[in-house]
Amino acid sequence: MSALHTKLALIAALTLSLAAVTPAPAQDPGHLPNVVILATGGTIAGSGASSTTTIGYTAATVGVDALIDAVPEIKKVANVKGEQIFQIASESMTNDHWLKLAKRVNALLALPDVDGIVITHGTDTLEETAYFLDLTVKSNKPVVLVGAMRPSTAISADGPINIYNAVLLAGSKEAVGRGVMIAMNDAINAARDVTKTNTSLTDTFRTPELGVLGYMQDNAPHFYRQSLRKHTTESEFDVSNLDKLPDVDIVYGYANINPIALDAFVAHGDKGIVYAGVGDGSLGAGIKPNLIDARKKGVIVVRSSRVGNGIVARNGEANDDELDFVVSDTLNPQKARILLMLALTNTTNTKAIQKMFYTY
Numbered sequence: 001m002s003a004l005h006t007k008l009a010l011i012a013a014l015t016l017s018l019a020a021v022t023p024a025p026a027q028d029p030g031h032l033p034n035v036v037i038l039a040t041g042g043t044i045a046g047s048g049a050s051s052t053t054t055i056g057y058t059a060a061t062v063g064v065d066a067l068i069d070a071v072p073e074i075k076k077v078a079n080v081k082g083e084q085i086f087q088i089a090s091e092s093m094t095n096d097h098w099l100k101l102a103k104r105v106n107a108l109l110a111l112p113d114v115d116g117i118v119i120t121h122g123t124d125t126l127e128e129t130a131y132f133l134d135l136t137v138k139s140n141k142p143v144v145l146v147g148a149m150r151p152s153t154a155i156s157a158d159g160p161i162n163i164y165n166a167v168l169l170a171g172s173k174e175a176v177g178r179g180v181m182i183a184m185n186d187a188i189n190a191a192r193d194v195t196k197t198n199t200s201l202t203d204t205f206r207t208p209e210l211g212v213l214g215y216m217q218d219n220a221p222h223f224y225r226q227s228l229r230k231h232t233t234e235s236e237f238d239v240s241n242l243d244k245l246p247d248v249d250i251v252y253g254y255a256n257i258n259p260i261a262l263d264a265f266v267a268h269g270d271k272g273i274v275y276a277g278v279g280d281g282s283l284g285a286g287i288k289p290n291l292i293d294a295r296k297k298g299v300i301v302v303r304s305s306r307v308g309n310g311i312v313a314r315n316g317e318a319n320d321d322e323l324d325f326v327v328s329d330t331l332n333p334q335k336a337r338i339l340l341m342l343a344l345t346n347t348t349n350t351k352a353i354q355k356m357f358y359t360y
């Protein structure tokens with residue numbers, strides 16, 4: 001290569017590298033959206049013994065201010081404030097945590113100077129918290145949940161870029177009115193349909209058949225579809241005066257099932273049971289009589305499926321009309337439990353509850 005070509009190549013390389021480090025132009029803070037980050041814990045706030053520790057780390061150790069400070073670019077796209085509402089690994093999330101979180105989110109979104117909320121969260125129950133909020137947030141302002149699959153101390157931790165994208169999304173006008181969303185791994189998913197599909201990969205959150213809502217790319221959301229089900233401001237559920245949710249538990253279906261767990265839940269006084277049936281919510285001979293008995297004792301029974309995709313059809317694998325059971329439609333068992341708990345705060349009428357499963 002001639003000396004001139006070498007020089008030109010060097011100038012080109014230097015120009016590209018300068019462009020890469022040139023910070024985005026700082027905007028007038030008065031024109032940036034105001035986003036509150038509520039931190040609850042999880043891997044995104046986790047720390048490991050070394051930069052190569054990606055399992056066996058400790059979740060929920062890094063505080064919200066440190067999470068924000070680790071991504072200075074956030075302050076160029078939004079005015080952010082952080083609140084440490086909990087500091088737990090999300091496998092320990094409870095109904096009480098959900099009620100406190102929903103009340104805090106609604107209080108913040110009622111403030112005129114709050115444009116959106118990001119909730120940093122463990123990934124294990126992130127989809128459940130997201131759906132609970134999808135049904136209980138009383139605002140059309142964006143609420144975005146975000147987590148990470150690698151702790152903050154790991155090489156190529158995914159938390160920082162996930163938080164950056166979540167703040168961008170929560171502060172964007174395009175996100176208004178779309179319900180609660182999850183922004184991770186550059187994808188935008190709906191709270192109702194997203195689920196964790198892999199124990200360790202960074203692209204674990206997927207909506208297997210119905211698909212993503214869109215993508216985060218080049219510092220902006222790009223939407224391609226939206227959920228057709230009701231959420232947030234269209235939801236009939238109000239938790240503002242609730243201090244407890246009804247006991248609803250899930251019974252997992254499998255060959256040679258032992259009904260003892262179901263019987264114990266009923267004896268405990270559960271108000272509802274979600275049966276994660278095999279196939280299309282099928283009821284094997286080992287569990288069907290016990291579910292019928294539970295219904296006779298006033299427990300609301302929802303037939304769901306362990307399969308993870310597809311419709312659990314009413315009067316398909318069981319005569320729901322005759323048994324007075326409810327079907328979960330396409331909600332997975334853990335989300336069907338959430339909708340059933342909220343439904344039971346309003347009614348025990350199975351026709352009304354079935355309508356809710358076709359509405360949300």
Ligand code: DAS
Nearest residue numbers: 042043089090122123124
């Ligand atoms: N234990 C997991 C949790 O807190 C860690 C994570 O993936 O965030 O959900």
